[in-house]
Amino acid sequence: MILENVTKPTPLTPLQSRLFNEYQVNVWIKRDDLNHPTVQGNKWHKLQNNLIQAKQLNKDTLITFGGAYSNHIAATAAAAKAAGFKSIGIIRGDELAGLPEKWSNTLKGASTNGMQFIFIDRQTYRKKDTSDYLNNLQQQHPNAFIIPEGGTNQHAILGFENLVDDLYQQCPDWTHVFSAVGTGGTLAGLIHFSQNKTKNRNQKTQKNIIGVPVLKQGEHLKSQINDLLDQVKIDSNSYNSNTVSWQLLTQYHDGGYAKQSPQGLNFQKKFEEQFGILLDPIYTSKMVYAFYDQLKSQKIVKGSNVILLHTGGLQGRKQTYN
Ligand SMILES: Cc1ncc(COP(=O)(O)O)c(C=O)c1O
Incomplete structure (x- = not known):
């Protein structure tokens, strides 16, 4: 394990409310935001194996990409520091170059x-995944390990095994897991290991993994997630897609990436007050809202055991509410 200070397993906290009683569902929140003090939530899972790879290749620097408010930039800087790497962030937009006083809290923290x-x-940023751009970058920084935007690659997906293990141990009869979706890496990790695990179990309950894209036009993510799953699939016979299905609910972006309507903010505040658990406005708040809306639209049948995955991102609150 390359990142120390890990809380394992993170708590699976039951949420009690009259609404859930009324619809006769059991609800838990998986507090993965508590897994690490600085490399929080899904970032820990996504970075862990990338760091191991970088060490194995004797690299001394991590390079990655993101916007000025990216949780991934913040987490990569913290992970690099904790694991003894240098780090370089390639930031979308050149308007902040040379103006550190205008940097977001995310950039200030990473710095x-x-x-x-x-x-x-x-x-130029749009070219960041092309081989020309990446080869050139690698030549300029031969000792660097390059991690894509959002940290999503095969190493990242394979970092979700212990999280899925936790879910099966802490609540073997779960029926739904809700997770926020940005690039789809987290959801791909959840699907990959759930389908894999279910194979060897006498699984009777149908399991649904529900992704909530936080950006507009999230439909394209479906093929992206399928591509990611193909990259990590070892043997299709070892999967059980009959008892583990997945879907994306693309209608809950609330105006688009990093946007939040007054109703969205109000919902988040009420949830935080009721349960004493903080959410972030960009990812987890939209995911929890999606669950409530699905519940009230009677899309979640009686007797369901629903897990809301808290993927962290709380550093993003500082941008919005401080
Ligand atoms: C807090 C949080 N939750 C969920 C996600 C979505 O993860 P992914 O990009 O793997 O879909 C992100 C983005 O990376 C995030 O920062």
Whole structure:
């Protein structure tokens, strides 16, 4: 284990409410936001194996990509510091270059953790996944291990095994897991290991993994997630897609990435007050809202055991509410 200070397993906390009693469902929140003090939630799972790879290849620097408010940038800087790497963040948009006083709290925090920034214009940023761009970057930084935007690659997906293990141990009869979706890496990890695990069990309950894209036009993520699943699939016979299905609910973006309507904010505040658990406005709040809406629209049948996955992202609150 390369990142120390890990809480394992993170708590699966039951949520009690009259609404849930009325619809006769059991609801838990998986507090994965508590898994690490600085590399929180899904970021811990996504970075862990990437860091191991980087060490095995004797790299001394991590390079990754993101916007000025990216949780992934914040987490990569913190992970690099904790594991003894240098870090470079390639940031979308060159308007902040040379203006540190205008940086977001995310960038300021990452900089405090030692991350150097390269600000690039949006047109160049769009080339970040092309082999020309990446080869050139690698030549300029031969000792760097390059991690894609959002941290999503095969290593990241394979980092979700212990989380899925927790879910099966803490609530073997879960019927639904809700998770926020950005690039789809987290959902792919959940699907991959759930389908894999269910194979060897005498599984009777249908399990549904429900992804809630937080950006507009999230429909394209379906093929992206299928591609990611194909990349990590070992043997299709070892999967059980009959008892584990997955879907995306694309209608809960609430105006788009990093946008939140007054109703969305109100919902988040009420949830936080009722349960004493903080959410972030960009990801987890939209995911929890989606669950409530599905419940009230009677899409979740009586007797369901629902797990809401808290993927962290709480550093994003500072942007919005401080
Ligand atoms: C807090 C939080 N939850 C969920 C996600 C979505 O993860 P993914 O990009 O793997 O879909 C992100 C984005 O990386 C995130 O920061």
